[in-house]
Amino acid sequence: MQRASVFGLAILSLAPTGCGAGSPSAPASKAAHAEPVAHETELLKLTLSRHAEARLGIATVQIGTGSAQAMRETGGEIVAPAWNGGVPAGSATNLAQLGTQQVAADGEVDRTVAQSRLARIALARAEALVREEAGSVRGRDEAAAALATAHAAEETARRQRAMLGPSIATLDAQPRLWVRVIVPAADLAGLARREAVQVSPLGGQGTARTALPVTAPPSANAQNATVDIYYALDNRDRAWRVGQRVSVSLPMGTGPQQGLTVPTAAIVRDIYGGEWVYQRTAPGTYLRRRIEIASSSGGNALVTRGLARGDAVVTDGAAELFGTEFGVAH
Structure with a gap:
């Protein structure tokens, strides 16, 4: 009986104190709260005076x-050529291993040259x-045979070293470099493999250059289901460096597409990669509109969403409007 009374007291001590007949119940707090915000287009309207427009x-x-030609934007890497004065197949992207092999081959050449001497x-x-x-004639003949053997070993060492290509320090001085592009195997059939591509430095600095397709040794990654394709890039002005990351515009095999086009000069991009244009909705009034681009070539971009035919968009001064909107001085 004593245990039962103690257990009953424990239950009473755990009961909430506000459960009396006349006590009001506490309001339940909301787990989430949502409130409406203005649409993004309602926050981006600019009104300029004529003086500001002229300035x-x-x-x-x-x-x-x-x-516009359907293009696919992707990344690429500048690598050393795999032959024709370049480096061996399979080592274009593993320069550390190639450098080790070249040092060992140089040492072997020096050793065989010393033996020949x-x-x-x-x-x-x-x-x-x-x-x-x-002296004996036999000794002379043995010495002649040793010299012939040393010459053969030296010639073999020189040929093996030549197969490893130029030294790592001079790769950037090659007149031609390759661009390696990793493409998913499922997308390979949709590319125009025999057409040239446009290669641009990352960050939009510098002009795009044309690279031609080359027949390279087979290279793929079975684990990631990707295939490597290569393009030759002119490097006589030494503008590119081995290992440099670049942007590559791959032409699609569907050919030119019809649709609404906008000059690429009218497109501005935010820090998140979003693409926008400034539409003139009234005299002196400009509205930043988000667009979606399917492809771009020849200074024009094919727009799939965000604009209608006849809309007036800003070409000259789009970057200045972007800076005016966000308070960046020009």
């Missing part, structure tokens, strides 16, 4: 229909002894 050099163009001296000495009738 920013605003110029507009009307959106029309056109065609010693064998030449030994043969000259043996021939002199035969002339003085102080």
Whole structure:
């Protein structure tokens, strides 16, 4: 009986104190709270005076229909060529291993050259002894055979070193470099493999250059289901460096596509990669509109969403409007 009374007291001590008949219940707190915000287009309207438009050099163009080559933007890497004066196949992206092999091959060449020099001296000495009738003909013949063996070893070492290509320190000075592009195997059939591509430095600095497709040794990654394709890039001005990351525009095999086109000069990009244009909705009034681009080529971009035919967008002065909106001085 004593245990039962103690247990009952424990239950009473755990009961909430506010459960009396007249006590009000506490309101339940909400787990989440949502409130409406303005649409993004309602926050981006700019109104400029004529003086401000003239100072920013605003110029507009009307959106029309056109065609643009379907392109796919992807990343690439500058690598050393795999042959024709380049490096061996399979080592274009593993320069550390290639450098180790080159150092070992250089050492082997030096060793065989030293052996050839010693064998030449030994043969000259043996021939002199035969002339003085102080040596044997057999010794002279053995020295000649040793020299021939040393010459063969030296020639083999030189050829093996030549197969490893130029030294790592001079790879950037090659007149041609390759661009390696990793493409998913499922997307390989949709690319125009025989057409040239446009290669640009990352960050938008510098102009795009044309790279031509090359027949390279097979290279793929079975684990990631990707295939490596290569393009040759002119490097006579030494503008590219081995290992440099670049942006590559791959042409698709579907050919030119029809649709709304906008000049690429009218497109501005935010820090998240979003693509925008400034649309003139009224005299002196500009609205930043988000667009979606399917492809771009020849200074024009094919727009799939965000604009309608006849809309007026800013070309000259788009970057200045972008800076004005976010308080960046020009």
